[in-house]
Amino acid sequence: xxxxxVVYRGFRYLKVATLLCLLAIVLYAFHTPIxxxxxxxxxxxxxxxxxxxxxxxxxxxxxxxxxYKPGKVKLEEWLSAHVYLGLALIIIATLHSGFQFGxxxxxxxxxxxxxxxxxxxxxxxxxxxxxxxxxENRRGQTLDGIFTQIAxxxxxxxxxxxxxxxxxxxxxxxxxxxTRVGGGLVRQLSGRNPNCPTLAALKxxxxxxxxxxxxxxxxxKLVQLLAKKDDxxxxxxxxxxxxxxxxxxxxxxxxxxxxxxxALVAHVFSVFFYW
Amino acid sequence: MTIxxxxxxxxxxxxxxxxxxxxxxGEIRLGRGADCEVHLAxxxxxxxxxxxxxxxxxxxVEAQGTAEMRVxxxxxxxxxxxxxxxxxxxxxxxxxxEAPGHDFAINIELAAPLGDDLEQLKKRSxxxxxxxxxxxxxxxxxxxxxxxxxxxxxxxxxxxxxxxLGQQDYxxxxxxxxxxxxDIVWISGKIAGPHRFxxxxxxxxxxxxxxxxxxxxxLACHAGIENHADPARFDFAAFSGQLCxxxxxxxxxxxxxxxxxxxxxxxxxxxxxGLKARAPATELIDVANFSPGAHPQFRVSVMGEGAKIVRASxxxxxxxxxxxxxxxxxxxxxxxxxxxxxxxxxxxxxxxxCHAPAPGxxxxxxxxxxxxxxxxxxxxxxxxxxxxxxxxxKPEQALMVMRDFYAGQxxxxxxxxxxxxxxxxxRPGVPFTEPERLEALAWAERKAIEVGDQxxxxxxxxxxxxxxxxxxxxEVAKVSLTWHWMPxxxxxxxxxxxxxxxxxxxxxxxxxxxxxxxxxSIKTCQQCHGGETATDKVPSTCIACHEFHxxxxxPMRAAGGGSAMAK
Numbered sequence: 001x002x003x004x005x006v007v008y009r010g011f012r013y014l015k016v017a018t019l020l021c022l023l024a025i026v027l028y029a030f031h032t033p034i035x036x037x038x039x040x041x042x043x044x045x046x047x048x049x050x051x052x053x054x055x056x057x058x059x060x061x062x063x064x065x066x067x068y069k070p071g072k073v074k075l076e077e078w079l080s081a082h083v084y085l086g087l088a089l090i091i092i093a094t095l096h097s098g099f100q101f102g103x104x105x106x107x108x109x110x111x112x113x114x115x116x117x118x119x120x121x122x123x124x125x126x127x128x129x130x131x132x133x134x135x136e137n138r139r140g141q142t143l144d145g146i147f148t149q150i151a152x153x154x155x156x157x158x159x160x161x162x163x164x165x166x167x168x169x170x171x172x173x174x175x176x177x178x179t180r181v182g183g184g185l186v187r188q189l190s191g192r193n194p195n196c197p198t199l200a201a202l203k204x205x206x207x208x209x210x211x212x213x214x215x216x217x218x219x220x221k222l223v224q225l226l227a228k229k230d231d232x233x234x235x236x237x238x239x240x241x242x243x244x245x246x247x248x249x250x251x252x253x254x255x256x257x258x259x260x261x262x263a264l265v266a267h268v269f270s271v272f273f274y275w
Numbered sequence: 276m277t278i279x280x281x282x283x284x285x286x287x288x289x290x291x292x293x294x295x296x297x298x299x300x301g302e303i304r305l306g307r308g309a310d311c312e313v314h315l316a317x318x319x320x321x322x323x324x325x326x327x328x329x330x331x332x333x334x335x336v337e338a339q340g341t342a343e344m345r346v347x348x349x350x351x352x353x354x355x356x357x358x359x360x361x362x363x364x365x366x367x368x369x370x371x372x373e374a375p376g377h378d379f380a381i382n383i384e385l386a387a388p389l390g391d392d393l394e395q396l397k398k399r400s401x402x403x404x405x406x407x408x409x410x411x412x413x414x415x416x417x418x419x420x421x422x423x424x425x426x427x428x429x430x431x432x433x434x435x436x437x438x439x440l441g442q443q444d445y446x447x448x449x450x451x452x453x454x455x456x457x458d459i460v461w462i463s464g465k466i467a468g469p470h471r472f473x474x475x476x477x478x479x480x481x482x483x484x485x486x487x488x489x490x491x492x493x494l495a496c497h498a499g500i501e502n503h504a505d506p507a508r509f510d511f512a513a514f515s516g517q518l519c520x521x522x523x524x525x526x527x528x529x530x531x532x533x534x535x536x537x538x539x540x541x542x543x544x545x546x547x548x549g550l551k552a553r554a555p556a557t558e559l560i561d562v563a564n565f566s567p568g569a570h571p572q573f574r575v576s577v578m579g580e581g582a583k584i585v586r587a588s589x590x591x592x593x594x595x596x597x598x599x600x601x602x603x604x605x606x607x608x609x610x611x612x613x614x615x616x617x618x619x620x621x622x623x624x625x626x627x628x629c630h631a632p633a634p635g636x637x638x639x640x641x642x643x644x645x646x647x648x649x650x651x652x653x654x655x656x657x658x659x660x661x662x663x664x665x666x667x668x669k670p671e672q673a674l675m676v677m678r679d680f681y682a683g684q685x686x687x688x689x690x691x692x693x694x695x696x697x698x699x700x701x702r703p704g705v706p707f708t709e710p711e712r713l714e715a716l717a718w719a720e721r722k723a724i725e726v727g728d729q730x731x732x733x734x735x736x737x738x739x740x741x742x743x744x745x746x747x748x749x750e751v752a753k754v755s756l757t758w759h760w761m762p763x764x765x766x767x768x769x770x771x772x773x774x775x776x777x778x779x780x781x782x783x784x785x786x787x788x789x790x791x792x793x794x795x796s797i798k799t800c801q802q803c804h805g806g807e808t809a810t811d812k813v814p815s816t817c818i819a820c821h822e823f824h825x826x827x828x829x830p831m832r833a834a835g836g837g838s839a840m841a842k
Contacts, residue, residue: 032541034521034522034524034537034539034542035524035527035530035533035537036524036527036529036530038463038464038527039463040463100463100464100529102462102463102464102465103460104459104460104461104462104463105426105427105460105461106463108422108426108460112422143402147393147396147397147400148393150392150393150396151391151392151393151396152392154392154396155392158318158389161318162307162316162318163309165322166321166322169307169318169321169322172318173318173319176318176392177395178399179396179399180399180400180401181396181400181401181402182400182401182402183400183401183407184401184407184408185404185407185408185409187401188401188402188404188407236400240400240401240402243402243403244404247404248404248409250411251404251409251410251411251414254411254414254415255411255414255415255417255418256418257415258415258416258418258419259415259418259419259421259422261419262418262419262420262422262423262426262427263422263426265423265427266422266423266426266427269427270426270427270430270458270461271461271463272485273431273434273461273481273484273485274458274461274477274481274484275481275485275486275487275488
């Protein structure tokens with residue numbers, strides 16, 4: 001998946017969505033209901049109906065993408081329409097609301113919809129931008145490959161440290177045994193592991209190498225090895241970060257879609273229940 | 276004798292590989308260091324981890340510094356060593372055993388190998404969001420159920436709980452709880468101020484589920500709200516098919532005064548800009564808005580001849596005249612140099628000297644002779660009798676007062692008028708004979724009528740009223756004042772126009788006759804007020820001066836049906 005979703009067939013769905021929005025804006029501009037614009041005028045009901053229909057259709061994408069049997073319409077086309085009609089909802093639903101917001105189920109549905117749309121927009125950005133960044137960051141390797149190199153370096157470091165003092169050996173052992181890549185949600189998304197034992201070990205070696213033991217070949221070797229390992233760790237963490245960014249929005253997009261559907265049901269039910 | 280050190284390594288295919296070395300007795304160092312007698316090549320072991328040394332015929336083991344050591348499972352820093360003891364140094368297990376030809380043997384086994392670096396690194400690291408506790412399905416269900424519960428199930432349950440408990444209780448102000456008040460989340464906008472006192476009781480208006488708010492709900496309070504036009508004359512006036520709420524939109528409190536009553540021009544102008552075409556029977560003149568030319572000149576309802584109301588445009592020729600029966604020159608009373616007060620000399624009058632705003636600031640209080648005129652226009656009829664005043668508006672009583680006064684004077688002989696007969700001018704205290712008494716009374720009667728002619732016809736009454744007749748029978752023309760000059764408009768809010776001088780709108784300073792109509796022309800209003808879209812004037816729509824429901828018409832909707840508001 002890449003930019004092709006955005007530009008699909010010469011921005012066909014961008015055009016469709018823009019036309020829909022322009023039509024809604026023009027109607028809204030000339031629409032003058034008694035009181036103030038709201039979801040209960042003929043235009044309000046119209047925009048609300050169109051908005052709800054679009055939301056249901058957009059949800060159908062979740063079903064469609066799980067069908068591996070190719071349909072009449074390519075998945076790519078579905079996604080392109082999903083993106084642009086989803087973005088069009090921002091305008092259609094806002095006009096439907098008549099810019100009236102409050103602490104109620106109606107605004108709740110609107111807010112949930114905006115969360116879904118904005119997370120989707122981030123997802124689009126991630127899918128367009130991050131694959132290239134991942135490729136660049138990996139420099140032709142895989143994450144497994146990087147991990148293997150790190151493990152090899154650990155072994156090498158330990159061998160060197162074996163002959164050295166306990167302080168050095170302990171630091172190297174900790175670097176090998178306690179260094180982590182990623183971890184929890186924050187660690188994965190931030191691409192940082194604070195208090196990394198490898199970095200601590202590297203700093204110690206650098207300090208020692210600059211001190212009275214500057215001629216110790218073992219320490220100098222460890223500086224090299226640990227610096228290399230630190231580089232690889234950075235690369236691995238960036239890879240995990242980019243992957244997490246590409247995935248994380250979906251953990252908002254999907255659950256909030258279901259919350260939105262629930263709020264939408266309550267919204268439609270309540271306005272007609274208390275008509 | 277020596278000490279046998281055996282390194283045991285488990286083979287992959289089973290069995291144990293063994294490598295023996297002999298160590299000379301004495302101090303035996305165990306550690307990672309190459310210089311140790313017992314070399315333990317693992318990074319988890321210190322360079323010099325522990326020392327076994329002979330002591331008092333036995334052997335003794337001592338951990339170095341902070342090194343961790345267990346002897347037979349117990350963590351210790353130092354211990355004697357006996358045959359059969361098991362020592363743990365880092366990942367190594369050492370067993371002290373008997374060995375023929377040696378002092379003892381130490382069997383060393385790596386009990387906890389380092390393991391695979393790669394596997395452990397992968398195990399420690401989290402590279403997938405799923406491993407970070409995120410999920411889609413569980414969250415989707417949870418959020419959807421929470422939203423449906425709070426925003427659908429709960430208010431719905433609350434509604435039916437209220438129905439069961441009886442809505443009357445809630446209208447009567449019964450406390451709402453978390454269940455019966457939970458439908459607050461369905462509110463679509465702030466409720467207009469006047470409705471807020473029952474605003475948390477949705478069923479007051481939304482009486483039946485899935486049915487639009489019906490007129491009965493409104494009529495429960497607003498019973499008798501009048502028609503816009505007479506339905507007997509105009510078929511459209513019933514506005515059939517329309518509900519109260521078709522025009523009065525609730526939940527728009529943020530619109531301020533327009534929250535319930537539309538202030539828009541087109542609301543009226545849509546029909547009234549071409550009313551003649553729609554309703555040929557109408558007497559109303561077409562009006563589009565309040566800008567010059569779009570609204571006809573004001574028509575006033577003036578008191579005419581015979582107390583009949585005459586309706587005429589201010590531009591009509593001849594100009595409309597009020598036939599009030601009074602004489603009153605505004606100009607004289609409002610002269611800049613003032614007007615002569617018999618006791619205070621020159622007094623400067625203002626509009627407010629006579630016209631006071633009515634409580635509430637809408638209309639003006641009526642002008643009263645006793646309050647506003649009598650100070651100057653005294654009803655004393657005899658200069659010598661300062662304590663005698665004629666009653667106002669009661670001609671018969673006035674004659675009696677005068678008759679009484681002159682009769683008294685005559686009978687007491689107090690008359691000083693030299694033209695009067697001597698009979699009534701004699702020394703006090705001398706008694707009358709009966710014929711004399713009758714003559715004196717006859718004089719008093721003549722005098723009273725004579726003075727009365729003066730008072731009614733010229734000096735007192737006639738300065739304000741038109742008086743006809745004479746000789747004891749006077750007719751004071753009836754006073755009929757116009758009460759509501761422009762009955763098709765709301766009463767004018769004088770209080771809100773307070774900064775403007777009265778004479779800026781009412782030409783009182785130039786009016787010499789009471790018959791002048793001092794209502795301002797539409798041009799006066801248009802100096803400040805413009806139509807809805809005016810940018811350089813106060814934008815004013817129809818509803819600023821006119822009402823939709825006209826108070827003199829019949830009710831627009833018949834009240835009926837049960838209402839939650841009805842007690």
